[in-house]
Amino acid sequence: MTRLFGLTVTAVAVAATAFAASHANPALEGAVKARGAQMTMISYHTGLLGDMAKGDVPYDAAMATAAAENLAAAAAMKRATLWIEGSEQGAVEGSRAKAEIWSAPAGFEEKAVALEPAAATMVTAAGTDLEALRAAMGGIGGSCKGCHEAYRGPRN
Amino acid sequence: MTRLFGLTVTAVAVAATAFAASHANPALEGAVKARGAQMTMISYHTGLLGDMAKGDVPYDAAMATAAAENLAAAAAMKRATLWIEGSEQGAVEGSRAKAEIWSAPAGFEEKAVALEPAAATMVTAAGTDLEALRAAMGGIGGSCKGCHEAYRGPRN
Numbered sequence: 001m002t003r004l005f006g007l008t009v010t011a012v013a014v015a016a017t018a019f020a021a022s023h024a025n026p027a028l029e030g031a032v033k034a035r036g037a038q039m040t041m042i043s044y045h046t047g048l049l050g051d052m053a054k055g056d057v058p059y060d061a062a063m064a065t066a067a068a069e070n071l072a073a074a075a076a077m078k079r080a081t082l083w084i085e086g087s088e089q090g091a092v093e094g095s096r097a098k099a100e101i102w103s104a105p106a107g108f109e110e111k112a113v114a115l116e117p118a119a120a121t122m123v124t125a126a127g128t129d130l131e132a133l134r135a136a137m138g139g140i141g142g143s144c145k146g147c148h149e150a151y152r153g154p155r156n
Numbered sequence: 157m158t159r160l161f162g163l164t165v166t167a168v169a170v171a172a173t174a175f176a177a178s179h180a181n182p183a184l185e186g187a188v189k190a191r192g193a194q195m196t197m198i199s200y201h202t203g204l205l206g207d208m209a210k211g212d213v214p215y216d217a218a219m220a221t222a223a224a225e226n227l228a229a230a231a232a233m234k235r236a237t238l239w240i241e242g243s244e245q246g247a248v249e250g251s252r253a254k255a256e257i258w259s260a261p262a263g264f265e266e267k268a269v270a271l272e273p274a275a276a277t278m279v280t281a282a283g284t285d286l287e288a289l290r291a292a293m294g295g296i297g298g299s300c301k302g303c304h305e306a307y308r309g310p311r312n
Contacts, residue, residue, distance in 0.1 A: 027213075030200050030203065031200075033196060033200065034196060034197060034200040034201075036193075036196075037192075037193035037194075037196035037197050037200070038193075038197065040189060040190060040192075040193035041190060041193050041194065041197070041233075044186050044187075044189065044190040044193070044237075045190075045237060047186065048237060057183075062236065063236055063237065066234035066236040066237050067234075067237050069233075069234050070233045070234055070237055070238075073229045073230075073232065073233055074229075074233075076229065077197075077225075077226045077229055077230075078222035078225050078226055080218065080219055080222040081200075081201060081204060081219065081222045081223050081226055082226075
């Protein structure tokens with residue numbers, strides 16, 4: 001009887017989660033897609049710079065500067081429209097945002113904002129020379145990792 | 157015989173297109189995905205502003221300003237990293253970019269750049285009041301439409 005009750009409670013909890021994920025507010029779904037787009041812009045431009053840093057693509061000061069400027073623009077996007085409360089992992093399909101982003105926002109803000117100075121440093125470095133570009137890569141990767149380790153949930 | 161020859165040529169052309177689309181350079185595929193992300197950022201933020209303009213969502217000066225700033229940032233992204241030659245519709249899966257973007261770049265530049273002053277106008281308008289926000293919507297929609305009508309191909 002106890003076991004049966006436990007199974008019933010589990011089944012109800014699973015059904016409730018499925019309901020929440022499938023009936024998410026379109027505004028929250030839009031925010032999750034827009035965050036994904038922001039991450040795509042950041043990873044694409046970091047990849048362009050990384051390919052030059054590794055020597056897979058010839059260093060090109062103008063292209064590297066454009067990549068760093070786009071990376072900086074994506075990093076500086078206002079979080080108010082993107083990180084809308086209620087759009088955490090489990091509540092909206094595709095979201096990997098931990099609930100701590102909203103329950104303890106100061107910690108998230110500190111990690112999220114770290115990409116901005118790292119990207120600003122890259123804007124200058126990217127147009128200087130390949131050595132400067134390489135030296136600025138660690139700041140980009142470190143700020144990505146810092147926020148993801150603390151505030152990104154497991155793969156869906 | 158003539159008809160058979162025609163069919164053979166068609167089959168070869170279809171096979172060549174399929175080959176080109178499936179073996180696209182990862183750099184070109186990345187650029188197409190990043191352009192899609194840029195368009196998602198633009199449409200998401202235009203949608204937030206449009207929902208307020210229509211009265212579907214209450215006017216909120218701070219949220220409207222953040223949306224307009226993110227729209228302006230997405231519009232101002234450097235085209236050098238995104239509109240890479242060879243990433244036109246037919247050459248890369250998912251691309252709807254017409255070949256004229258590269259064969260007649262001045263015309264594209266004129267249409268593409270039009271969103272920047274429209275978005276800058278919206279940044280000021282969005283924080284002023286609902287009437288100003290509404291008045292600035294036409295400039296956003298018109299610049300989207302102007303570029304899409306001229307340089308975006310049919311749905312894939």
